[in-house]
Amino acid sequence: MRKIALTVLVMVLVALASGAALAQAPIESELVLITPVSKFIHDAALKAFADYARERYGVTVKTSGLPAGTPVAYGRIVEWKGKPEADIFWGGESALFEKLADQRLLQKLELSRELWDSIPPAIGKPKPIHLKDKDGYWVGTALEPYGLVYHPRRIQRLGVPEPKDWDDLLNPKLKGEVAQCAPTRSSSSNATYEVILSMYGEDKGWEWLRKLAANTGHFTARSRDVPTVVAKGEYAAGFAVPSYMAFEEKLAGFDLKFVAPRNAFVTPEPMAILAGARNPRAARAFIEFLLTERGQMVFMERGLFPITPKYKVQGSPGSTAELAVQFTGGLRSYFDTEVSNVYDEGIAAKRSEALKIRFRSEIEAVWKKP
Amino acid sequence: MTNTGGGLGAPPRTALPALGVAAIWLFLLVFLVYPLARIFYDAVTDEAGRLTVAHFVEFARDRFYQRSLVNSLLLGLGTVAATSALGFAIAFLLVRYEFVGRNLFSYLTLIPIISPPLVGVLGFTFIMGRAGTVNVLLMDWFDLVRPINFVYGVHGVLLVETLHLFPMITLNVVDALAKIDPALEEAAESVGARGWRKLRTITLPLTTPGYAAGALLVFIWTFSDFATPLVLGVHDLLAAQAYLNIVQFVDRRLFRMGIVISALMVVLALGFLIAARQYVAIKDYSSLAYSRVARRRLSGLRQALVVVFLSLVMLASFVPYLGVALASVGRGWSLTPFPVQYTLHYFERVIVETPKYILNSFLYSALAVAIGIAVGVPIAWLLARTRIPGRDTLDGLNTLILAIPGTAIGIAYVRAFHFDLPGLDRGLTSFWIILPLVLAIRRLPYTVRGSYASLLLVHRSLEEAAASVGATGVRSFRDVTLPLVWRGVLVGALFSFMTSLQEASAVLFLSLGGWETMTVGIFSFYIAGSANEAAALGVILILVAALSVVVINRVAGARMGGMFG
Amino acid sequence: MKIALRDVVKRFGAVIAVDRATLDVSDGELFTLLGPSGCGKTTLLRLIAGFSRADAGEIWFDDQRVEALPPWRRHIGMVFQNYALWPHMTVRGNVTYGLKLRKLAGAEIERRLQEGLRKVNLVGLEDRYPGQLSGGQQQRVALARALVLNPDILLLDEPLSNLDAKIRMQVRGEIRKLQKELGITTIYVTHDQEEALSLSDRVAVMRDGVIRQTAPPKELYERPATRFVADFVGVNNFIPGVCQGLADGHVVADTALGRIRARAAAMLKPGDRCVVVVRPENIALSSGSENTFEGRVVLASYLGNTLRYDVETNRGPLLKVDVRDPWHHEALAAGQRVTVSFPASAALMLVDD
Numbered sequence A: 001m002r003k004i005a006l007t008v009l010v011m012v013l014v015a016l017a018s019g020a021a022l023a024q025a026p027i028e029s030e031l032v033l034i035t036p037v038s039k040f041i042h043d044a045a046l047k048a049f050a051d052y053a054r055e056r057y058g059v060t061v062k063t064s065g066l067p068a069g070t071p072v073a074y075g076r077i078v079e080w081k082g083k084p085e086a087d088i089f090w091g092g093e094s095a096l097f098e099k100l101a102d103q104r105l106l107q108k109l110e111l112s113r114e115l116w117d118s119i120p121p122a123i124g125k126p127k128p129i130h131l132k133d134k135d136g137y138w139v140g141t142a143l144e145p146y147g148l149v150y151h152p153r154r155i156q157r158l159g160v161p162e163p164k165d166w167d168d169l170l171n172p173k174l175k176g177e178v179a180q181c182a183p184t185r186s187s188s189s190n191a192t193y194e195v196i197l198s199m200y201g202e203d204k205g206w207e208w209l210r211k212l213a214a215n216t217g218h219f220t221a222r223s224r225d226v227p228t229v230v231a232k233g234e235y236a237a238g239f240a241v242p243s244y245m246a247f248e249e250k251l252a253g254f255d256l257k258f259v260a261p262r263n264a265f266v267t268p269e270p271m272a273i274l275a276g277a278r279n280p281r282a283a284r285a286f287i288e289f290l291l292t293e294r295g296q297m298v299f300m301e302r303g304l305f306p307i308t309p310k311y312k313v314q315g316s317p318g319s320t321a322e323l324a325v326q327f328t329g330g331l332r333s334y335f336d337t338e339v340s341n342v343y344d345e346g347i348a349a350k351r352s353e354a355l356k357i358r359f360r361s362e363i364e365a366v367w368k369k370p
Numbered sequence B: 001m002t003n004t005g006g007g008l009g010a011p012p013r014t015a016l017p018a019l020g021v022a023a024i025w026l027f028l029l030v031f032l033v034y035p036l037a038r039i040f041y042d043a044v045t046d047e048a049g050r051l052t053v054a055h056f057v058e059f060a061r062d063r064f065y066q067r068s069l070v071n072s073l074l075l076g077l078g079t080v081a082a083t084s085a086l087g088f089a090i091a092f093l094l095v096r097y098e099f100v101g102r103n104l105f106s107y108l109t110l111i112p113i114i115s116p117p118l119v120g121v122l123g124f125t126f127i128m129g130r131a132g133t134v135n136v137l138l139m140d141w142f143d144l145v146r147p148i149n150f151v152y153g154v155h156g157v158l159l160v161e162t163l164h165l166f167p168m169i170t171l172n173v174v175d176a177l178a179k180i181d182p183a184l185e186e187a188a189e190s191v192g193a194r195g196w197r198k199l200r201t202i203t204l205p206l207t208t209p210g211y212a213a214g215a216l217l218v219f220i221w222t223f224s225d226f227a228t229p230l231v232l233g234v235h236d237l238l239a240a241q242a243y244l245n246i247v248q249f250v251d252r253r254l255f256r257m258g259i260v261i262s263a264l265m266v267v268l269a270l271g272f273l274i275a276a277r278q279y280v281a282i283k284d285y286s287s288l289a290y291s292r293v294a295r296r297r298l299s300g301l302r303q304a305l306v307v308v309f310l311s312l313v314m315l316a317s318f319v320p321y322l323g324v325a326l327a328s329v330g331r332g333w334s335l336t337p338f339p340v341q342y343t344l345h346y347f348e349r350v351i352v353e354t355p356k357y358i359l360n361s362f363l364y365s366a367l368a369v370a371i372g373i374a375v376g377v378p379i380a381w382l383l384a385r386t387r388i389p390g391r392d393t394l395d396g397l398n399t400l401i402l403a404i405p406g407t408a409i410g411i412a413y414v415r416a417f418h419f420d421l422p423g424l425d426r427g428l429t430s431f432w433i434i435l436p437l438v439l440a441i442r443r444l445p446y447t448v449r450g451s452y453a454s455l456l457l458v459h460r461s462l463e464e465a466a467a468s469v470g471a472t473g474v475r476s477f478r479d480v481t482l483p484l485v486w487r488g489v490l491v492g493a494l495f496s497f498m499t500s501l502q503e504a505s506a507v508l509f510l511s512l513g514g515w516e517t518m519t520v521g522i523f524s525f526y527i528a529g530s531a532n533e534a535a536a537l538g539v540i541l542i543l544v545a546a547l548s549v550v551v552i553n554r555v556a557g558a559r560m561g562g563m564f565g
Numbered sequence C: 001m002k003i004a005l006r007d008v009v010k011r012f013g014a015v016i017a018v019d020r021a022t023l024d025v026s027d028g029e030l031f032t033l034l035g036p037s038g039c040g041k042t043t044l045l046r047l048i049a050g051f052s053r054a055d056a057g058e059i060w061f062d063d064q065r066v067e068a069l070p071p072w073r074r075h076i077g078m079v080f081q082n083y084a085l086w087p088h089m090t091v092r093g094n095v096t097y098g099l100k101l102r103k104l105a106g107a108e109i110e111r112r113l114q115e116g117l118r119k120v121n122l123v124g125l126e127d128r129y130p131g132q133l134s135g136g137q138q139q140r141v142a143l144a145r146a147l148v149l150n151p152d153i154l155l156l157d158e159p160l161s162n163l164d165a166k167i168r169m170q171v172r173g174e175i176r177k178l179q180k181e182l183g184i185t186t187i188y189v190t191h192d193q194e195e196a197l198s199l200s201d202r203v204a205v206m207r208d209g210v211i212r213q214t215a216p217p218k219e220l221y222e223r224p225a226t227r228f229v230a231d232f233v234g235v236n237n238f239i240p241g242v243c244q245g246l247a248d249g250h251v252v253a254d255t256a257l258g259r260i261r262a263r264a265a266a267m268l269k270p271g272d273r274c275v276v277v278v279r280p281e282n283i284a285l286s287s288g289s290e291n292t293f294e295g296r297v298v299l300a301s302y303l304g305n306t307l308r309y310d311v312e313t314n315r316g317p318l319l320k321v322d323v324r325d326p327w328h329h330e331a332l333a334a335g336q337r338v339t340v341s342f343p344a345s346a347a348l349m350l351v352d353d
């Protein structure tokens, strides 16, 4: 009788233990991102993570990314009302992440202390660029300048010197040759408009932007189209292009050049876990992975810069990492240099509505294809 | 007494027919009427749910929107004019003249229709863009500094839409011309009319009904296409504004404005639909000719001119295909007439890495067709065989679908099926079945029309004969009618299948991770900056569509004209 | 205006639709082309109208050869078989279309419209669409449309075939009257022998593209030239045989019925195969004529103004015999034996084609 009781006990214990083990499977086997960060980056990141998860946790994670422009992604998250179809929101302005956190649509990251501390709170002068949220709702993943791109052969044919600074885009010979995306539709464009306004002041800034519009031959529907049309040679130069998008075109075999001029906006590509996410543990594992050297490598090989001073873009001669360094003007880490930044998050947030309205009335409504 | 036709004409032996009719109505109410009602409701309420006309006032006051409205109407009419001129000329040549390659050309005219959304215009920019083949050659030969702008702008949209849509006019006019009794034209000759005069005063007016159906379709298509203008940098159009405003969810005011514009587009399209129907209704000339006007053999020189003209048109409308094909295998193609490096990498990527797009497309389209048949064939039967109350409404609803812009129905579904379903804490928008449902609704008219047309051909007496030997309505339908009309049903189904594969606008808003169709894949590759992958997927889609056209032709004998209008 | 055709030929591939047609239509004449469906009537009419070109032969309008002229230069007015009214135009639009093309003044157009409509009794229907008219009215609109241009020649292709019997009789009379009033040279196509005989000045009977006989109605009726023509103008008794030559001022033929005396309508030599034709109304239920036979009644059918007996002769062949005035005739029962006879003058001996 005792024997039987013992057996039962053992069995119950085993069952409990295995139940607990099940409940504590390290991470879920699915992960969905919603992100404006292009496929080029997010696919690579997901793929690297899937490999990592298999090695580290022995879990095969089915990953997928929902590509969506920043506003769309934001809008969908709001529409989901806490029952999200994705686990992670990645990319866009950090201000949006704060807005989401205010609406309780994000959950705290709760990363390990060591990992969290490895990321400096901010870089840049005179205005700081925050690299992580003081309340712990989001964290930066990589640094990425929004610069300008040009097609060297087209530029040469037009008899224009290769652009180095923002003002070079106003060259009258570039009339109709600039492509940009409306700041109402693109966060990179919006940020760069903000940079121009901060640099030149409100009135001069708008005058500058109107001149740029006069040189603009094409307002693309989305920011991603800007490097595409320039790479192909449809237009000679593009405004407000994230470095990696330009680099992606370069890797695709196009002859395209990138410059991050003075005060170019640098984004930390924030990442957050959505409140109510179905796969919170996989989401956290993904973020932790991205902040490791292996994770950062994904970015560094694709024209982005590390989010921590611990790593530098580096590789064997001829590697894509080295190609990226060359492509972005020799920079290996934003922590090696003084980052000049005039973009003020507070002002930008306050001005964002007015900026859009003014763009609509002063540029979009009157713009005529040259 | 025998049950002669089912429907309400005879006392139903069981409740089954009545249940079936109820089910059809329920389907239409839930998946068509309700979503549309929902966007109209959205358009006239504010965030708090109060009734307001403020959105329309805002629309009417905004100069940019005013311009968009005017531009949309002008572009629509312009495209109708351009496709009419081209479509008519081609139809006329094909029907009335004999020349070398006439048969080949009549096949080729179908091809432009199968160009999928987005890819066609992308292909166009590869060849005709500022850095496209043509400009590169011009720059090389004439040392041009600035390329010529063939496509960016409204003129480009007009060009692309015209070359894409003229076959809709051609198909319908070919059909209409074939039905004209030659004596009507001879009568005109006998009293002295000839040449242009005869064409303008006799022949053209006689093709009106068929032509009007085609023209309406062209108008609505152009009116609701947003992909083409956006790629070509034209934003001041209603469809583009609706799309752009809706996809940026952040600004709720703009988002609602997108819905308002969608609702407005539905109203306008409806207006044109009703006008066109009125116009056609009073002009039904179908005189079923006993004979056809004999094809005139052209003189050598004229033949050459016709062949050159048609070849040029075909060449122009094949530009997108050429561009897409080159882009799908060309690496880093920039400022050279043709790519310098070739690769199969893009195909590998779309085939190996994203077979789910292809699978999803086939799954949803097949399901949509199945739903379409399940609902559409009975509707066709009700229309063709019964005097059931509400029959006209049924007919009207079915035609209405043709007029609804895809984006509008897409956003209508998003708005309408967002609420949590009872028992599940998710809405219908969280289940992929919503995609085949929206496709089924979108393509319902094709199935209904295909089946309706063949039902009209099957004489009622055949069914009556079945009834006389004791078959009930449902049974006689299954045993007698269906075997006779399957061909029409099949053509409608294939056509729905092909166009479902091509559908982008309605599914774009509804697509979620893992549910992407090929067209959504094309969009997301394009959005992600991978125009080459988009092109590769486009090539696959074009091949599938071309194959369906061949099959449809085999089955239907090239009579797709009747599908429209 | 006179019309003359000389050896006109029209082929469609292997089909010879019109084979060496030769005919003369005199000024003001109503000339009818009569023949079964598919014999080439429409084709011939269209050659005259100019809608198609002859492969060979000449077509003359008075002193002018017109083969090279397009329809609109031939001053013809044509009424098509199914009227070919333009459905998108009102009666006014249809009738005045040709006038407008001639750039006449508005008042003149209106005057001619009213005149034209008066001629065909359609005044007041100017604003109707063809779809809103009855078949007879449509037919008159077609006629008015053809006439307002004051054509030299009127061409009518089976203008009555789509009308029901009663209206057909009425319109037939109107057409004849109008044609005589206007004195317009008219070619009338029909497959209905009664119609042809009743309104024509002369009739040409066609078969397989060939004009078999051209004659005034009476002559056609009484002296058909061939078996086919006879058949087509309503003769019902055909007795094949072999020509034996002349006897007593008649030709004699040996037939299944026996020896028959008849009139010769064609050049026949003794020994030629021939056919003797007799109209049922020329056969009497009595003896006394040159050709008398015995038989018995197998069927009696009442046709209103006549009673027709099918009489089986003793030798076998069936004869149809009409009794003109059935009111005053006691019908014979089937099986009853009878004697039938017909005079040699009422029997025609024809070439058997």
Ligand SMILES: Nc1ncnc2c1ncn2[C@@H]1O[C@H](COP(=O)(O)OP(=O)(O)O)[C@@H](O)[C@H]1O
Pocket: B294, C012, C015, C016, C017, C035, C036, C037, C038, C039, C040, C041, C042, C043, C044
């Ligand atoms: N356009 C045509 N092509 C080929 N054959 C034709 C054409 N028109 C008429 N035919 C043929 O010519 C013959 C005469 O036709 P038609 O003149 O219409 O006869 P009818 O008017 O006496 O009925 C017919 O065998 C007909 O099939």
Ligand SMILES: [Mg+2]
Pocket: C041, C042, C043, C081, C157
């Ligand atoms: Mg005829």
